[in-house]
Amino acid sequence: MRAAEDLQALLAHSWMVGDKLLDAAMGRAMGGTGVLVRTGYGAEEEKAADVSPYGRPDRVFDGVAQAATAFLASRDALDTA
Numbered sequence: 001m002r003a004a005e006d007l008q009a010l011l012a013h014s015w016m017v018g019d020k021l022l023d024a025a026m027g028r029a030m031g032g033t034g035v036l037v038r039t040g041y042g043a044e045e046e047k048a049a050d051v052s053p054y055g056r057p058d059r060v061f062d063g064v065a066q067a068a069t070a071f072l073a074s075r076d077a078l079d080t081a
Contacts, residue, residue, distance in 0.1 A: 004030070013075075015059075017067050021045045024057035033058045035067050 004011055016027025017035040019042035024034030036042050036049075036057035049056045061067040 001030075015067070015071050017064060018042075019045065021049060021052045021054040021057065025054035028058065035059045035061065037061050037063050037067055039063050 003009070004014075011031045014027070014030070014032035015035050016023055016030065016032060017037060018024065019037055019040030021036065024036045027034035034057045036046060036059070038046060038060065039062070042060075045052075046057075046060060059067070059070070061070065
C-alpha cells in the first residue's frame with residue numbers, strides 16, 4: 001500500500017500477476033485484478049483453484065508475456081474511451 005501511495009498507483013486499474021493463487025488473491029484484495037500465469041507453479045495452482053481458500057483468479061494466461069499484452073490492451077481501451 002505504501003508503494004502504491006509513493007507511486008500514485010491506481011489500484012483499481014492495477015493487475016497483480018503471479019504463479020500462485022495467493023498472488024491473484026492479493027491483487028483482488030487491493031482492489032485490482034488478480035492474474036494467474038500457468039508458468040512456474042501456475043498450472044498446478046489453476047487445477048486446485050476450486051478448492052483453494054484463495055478462490056479463482058480474475059484472469060489466467062499461459063505466461064507473463066500474454067498477461068502483459070492483455071494488460072496493455074486494457075489500458076489502451078481505457079485511453080480511447
